[in-house]
Amino acid sequence: MKQFLVFVKKEFYHVFRDRRTLLILFGLPIMQILLFGFALTNEMKNAKVVVVDYAHDIASQQIITKIEASSYFSIEKAVMSYEDMHKAFKQGKIKCAIIFPPNFNEDLTHAQKASVQVIADASDPNTAKTIANYLTAYIGDYQQSINATMQLPMVIQPEVRMLYNPDLNGSMNFIPGVIALVLMIICVTLTSVSIVKEKEMGTMEILLVSPFKPIYVILSKAVPYLALSLINLVVILLLSVFVMNVPIRGNVFLLFAECTLFVISALSFGLLVSSFTNSQQAAMLISMMGMMLPTILFTGFIFPLENMPLPLQVISNIIPSKWFYIIVKAVMLKGLGFGTVWKETCILLGMTAVLLTISLKKFKIRLQ
Amino acid sequence: MEKAIICKDLTKQFGDFAAVNKISFDVNAGEIFGFLGANGAGKTTAMRMLCGLSYPTSGEATVAGFNVYKQQDHIKRNIGYMSQKFSLYESLTVQENIRFFGGIYGLSDKALKDKSNSLIERLGLQAEAKKRVSELPLGWKQKLAFSVAIIHQPKIVFLDEPTGGVDPITRRQFWDLIYEAADDGITIFVTTHYMDEAEYCNRISIMVDGRVEALDTPTNLKHQYKVETMDEVFYQLARAAKRSGE
CATH class of the missing domain: 3.40.1710.10 (abc type-2 transporter like domain)
Incomplete structure (x- = not known):
């Protein structure tokens, strides 16, 4: 346990001493909220x-x-x-x-x-x-x-x-989309980059040779980013309530629980990315292509899903962000309870379990 | 004599390719053992097996008395490791690095404090203790990395080309540290491409194409191959290699 804390502390040092990471971590969400937010309100x-x-x-x-x-x-x-x-x-x-x-x-x-x-x-x-x-x-x-x-x-x-568009297909609020996007960027990109960085620097080998178990290496990488993501979530929600005037109608705890689930699925993906890349650039590129782009394209927060060709609509179902987006929209904007989003939550839970299993397995294989 | 490492027919097979092909050797406790070979000869693979980072395909080996198949955890607790890549955290200070690596080996707070103070003093880094490692010159980083690798008093320390890219004077100082550690009873297992460093070892083995082709003291090897320098011994053996470098 003490080893674990030592590791987590080190991870925080890393984050707070790297200006680039800090910028991505806190500059990006604020920038995105303002960008998306004012692009909309200006029209209003x-x-x-x-x-x-x-x-x-x-x-x-x-x-x-x-x-x-x-x-x-x-x-x-x-x-x-x-x-x-x-x-x-x-x-x-x-x-x-x-x-x-x-x-x-x-x-x-x-x-x-x-x-x-x-x-x-x-x-x-x-x-x-x-x-x-x-x-x-x-x-x-x-x-x-x-x-x-x-x-x-x-x-x-x-x-x-x-x-002209009586069902209002594609009309939605951007905040849930930005939450999905930001959590995705932070969790996938930063986690994978921070793990790959250890490989690049050679420190990963030292860790693996130490009695510190590989599973703890992963966990202690994940914990700081989980914490930082949740802090970020608070920042985004505060911005959306007080700057963008988008209310939180539903249960805040439910919202946080769902976000945590999504963060864990994103962390697992980041871990997966890190296990088959060896350079920070590659990790960054894959996380961007692999998660950010699908999040922007397939959640429907910018481009209405209903207007897409059928194959793309089918593909959109395997993107965790899509389900997360539906959940957040329902809970945050419509004020609905768990009863209405349990199905989406189960899907997200399943995806997380699969992603986590694959990435842990992959991480183990790499050690052999 | 007590053995730190015992290898018997140790093999690592990747498909058809035997990266390490039935190597057998012993390393005595307290010895400085040079592990030489051209790039691609299988040194790193062999070392990874001994460090508990990968399982052998066949053969037997014990490290610090523990079996490489079943007791990897025990092995890890009893060895130190420093790789050819520089292996400290650049964005942490000297002190934080020492505390981190000591911490993951489970040293107590008090032991950590004592260790880090004495280590900083011994390396003469008092003025740099609170500086980030990225600000140190390469030679110092390497010396620090070595000291950190043995902070938990391991029985054996594995050094994978520890002096790559540093100047001769720093290398010489680095070897002073190695001798100090050996005097403290730590067994040193070191790979290198510098033949002058090979001369510093008690015994050396030379790997060619996944096999250990020669194993003896530097003096005996020079006699055996009837040459003046280790360079020529290495050259004679490596020339016969069929595998090209990595």
Whole structure:
């Protein structure tokens, strides 16, 4: 045990003294979050919203004022027929429309239920979803504020229509994708590079000749990176909550447990990479090609999976990141519990077990 | 006399290729044993088997009294090893390196502290103790690496071309350290390509094509091959090799 601690301590020295490693470790996630985050939010600034207000009553006016007050939308009031609106959408003149039916306030106060339609151009699914989410949030806000003073609860039913891409395939939030990507980079690349580095420097031989068991060599390599990855996860989550305003809706512990599982699978892969490469460059290249690229391509966080040819969709199933992405999206963004993600968790667990077994076996074989 | 290493028909086969082909030799306790051979002769493979890094295909061997098939763990606890590649952590300081390697051999905190202090003093590295190893000149690194390799007082230390790339003066100093260790009762098993170093050994063996072709004291070998220098002994033997270098 003491030997183990000595080793872990040494590993931390390595990490904190290597500027390159530190940069990858902490610079990369922050850079990626900001990059992906602001690329998205910039599009959201001053999105043009056409308001078609058939109601012209107090409730609709209040909602419009509320929306107008935000920096995300610029409101354009118009009376448009449906055909004109479609034309404007097709020409790309407007991204989103919000339509209040006649008697909006009346329905709301007397029937306690009114609907409002939100139409978004979903050919750009990310933007469409974000706009629709924001608008629904504003309407929800308004509903809450009036309910506070009313005796009977009133319901405003926003009816969201996504034009051109009704299922919103490929629309998703980037945070889970970035989490997958960053954990992948850190765990696979840094682990494999740090092990291969020992081979290159000749220190690995010394370790193998020592009474320190090979399995402990691996474990004590994995533990620091596991810890660092979890710290990184905290950084990413803090950034996403406080800078990107992406909430964590689900159970934080479940989220961490799932992330730990994913980290372990990534560490196993890193270990596997290190057992068949002998130079740091090779290890780096293989981890990048072997994990980063598939993570970007096949999780669906940048390119919608549903739009891919069938063979690629099939291939995507063997990428751990894909399942992890589904889990994180469900837990973090939708606030769902373990009950909904147990299947994906099992798949990820299975993959981790297989990867770990292969890499441990491979590591042993190399010693013979 | 007590034997540190006993090898009998030790063989390592990779497919059809016998990297090490039935080698037999003994190394006496406290001896400086030179293990010579051209590149590709099978030195490293043989050494790996003796260090418990790989299993022999056939044959018998005991190292420090332990069987290479069954007691690798015991062997590892009783040997030290320093490879041709430089084998300390560059980004750790001198002191941290000593503590790390002592630590993985399970030395207690107190023993570690004493050892590292006396070691730093003996090497005259007091001023550099808190400097990173990457800042030391190569000769010092090598001396430090050797001292670290014997920090746990092993019975045998394996040195795989320990003086590659250092100047003659440093090499000479390095051999002073080797003699000191031998005086302390540590058996030295050393491979080298420098024939002047071969002369420093008590006995040497020369491997050619996976076999031990010659084994005796340097003086006897020179007599046997009727030549003046070890260089010529080595050349005569190595010239007959069929395998080319790695």
